Amino acid sequence: MTHHRPENAAMIKLTNVSKVYPNQTKGLQQIHLSIDQGEFVAVVGLSGAGKSTLLRAINRLHDITEGDIEIHGASITRAEGRQLRMLRRDIGMIFQGFNLVKRSSVLRNVLAGRVGHHGTLRTILGLFPKQDVDLAFEALARVNLIEKAYARADELSGGQQQRVAIARVLAQEAKIILADEPVASLDPLTTKQVMDDLLHINQELKITTIINLHDIDLARAYATRIIGLRAGEIVFDGPVEEATDERFTEIYGRTLRAESVQEINA
Numbered sequence: 001m002t003h004h005r006p007e008n009a010a011m012i013k014l015t016n017v018s019k020v021y022p023n024q025t026k027g028l029q030q031i032h033l034s035i036d037q038g039e040f041v042a043v044v045g046l047s048g049a050g051k052s053t054l055l056r057a058i059n060r061l062h063d064i065t066e067g068d069i070e071i072h073g074a075s076i077t078r079a080e081g082r083q084l085r086m087l088r089r090d091i092g093m094i095f096q097g098f099n100l101v102k103r104s105s106v107l108r109n110v111l112a113g114r115v116g117h118h119g120t121l122r123t124i125l126g127l128f129p130k131q132d133v134d135l136a137f138e139a140l141a142r143v144n145l146i147e148k149a150y151a152r153a154d155e156l157s158g159g160q161q162q163r164v165a166i167a168r169v170l171a172q173e174a175k176i177i178l179a180d181e182p183v184a185s186l187d188p189l190t191t192k193q194v195m196d197d198l199l200h201i202n203q204e205l206k207i208t209t210i211i212n213l214h215d216i217d218l219a220r221a222y223a224t225r226i227i228g229l230r231a232g233e234i235v236f237d238g239p240v241e242e243a244t245d246e247r248f249t250e251i252y253g254r255t256l257r258a259e260s261v262q263e264i265n266a
């Protein structure tokens with residue numbers, strides 16, 4: 001097997017990607033997208049636009065129906081077995097619901113990021129080499145949670161739990177972070193802490209970051225590039241400066257601001 005990875009390859013490249021769900025819903029339609037290493041991209045759009053589908057396609061939690069997705073020059077769409085595992089190891093996921101093992105310690109949750117490097121048995125038995133434990137503490141330091149290492153995950157606040165999930169991705173040594181509505185269930189102050197952590201990690205470690213957000217204000221505050229989806233299609237792709245309320249109202253017939261979403265839901 002070749003591990004040819006051209007130096008100038010995009011970190012993530014989607015070519016004509018479509019996803020049709022078994023019930024015929026079109027999740028994604030002919031997506032062309034190229035994201036470079038170190039970019040901080042926010043994906044926005046109304047509920048059902050295809051934001052989750054896009055992230056899940058990239059790390060192949062979902063198979064796509066058509067097209068090809070490459071991670072630094074290697075097709076994850078066609079990868080199997082060991083190659084697929086290796087590609088997935090480079091991609092860390094962050095979910096709205098944190099996905100921690102609630103009854104385990106923070107440290108063990110972070111060490112779970114090492115599973116792709118060792119195999120499951122070792123992880124279950126908790127046999128981690130000292131380097132892994134060092135790596136886990138280093139990751140916890142980055143999100144300011146060292147003092148919580150031995151606390152049970154469910155003793156932490158929502159924001160702290162999400163930062164544990166971020167530390168887990170750091171311990172994984174992922175090159176890409178895919179975050180699916182990571183702050184949707186958090187209050188404004190906690191939202192800021194989690195988003196600040198993601199931004200610092202992106203800037204300091206140059207980890208390519210794609211984050212689904214339903215709040216355009218948050219997207220504008222943190223991302224450098226914004227991608228707008230509507231009915232599975234890319235309807236906006238540009239720098240933050242161009243992602244104005246006027247432009248989005250033109251595209252969506254309304255703004256994508258959190259307050260207006262709340263007004264509509266109220």
Ligand SMILES: Nc1ncnc2c1ncn2[C@@H]1O[C@H](COP(=O)(O)OP(=O)(O)OP(=O)(O)O)[C@@H](O)[C@H]1O
Nearest residue numbers: 021023025026027046047048049050051052053054
């Ligand atoms: N497993 C599935 N089976 C069938 N249709 C699905 C499935 N998952 C998602 N869809 C549909 O695909 C479309 C895109 O959904 P997706 O969850 O990607 O949107 P989203 O932008 O992430 O929305 P939200 O902000 O509400 O999470 C929607 O029409 C949705 O109903």
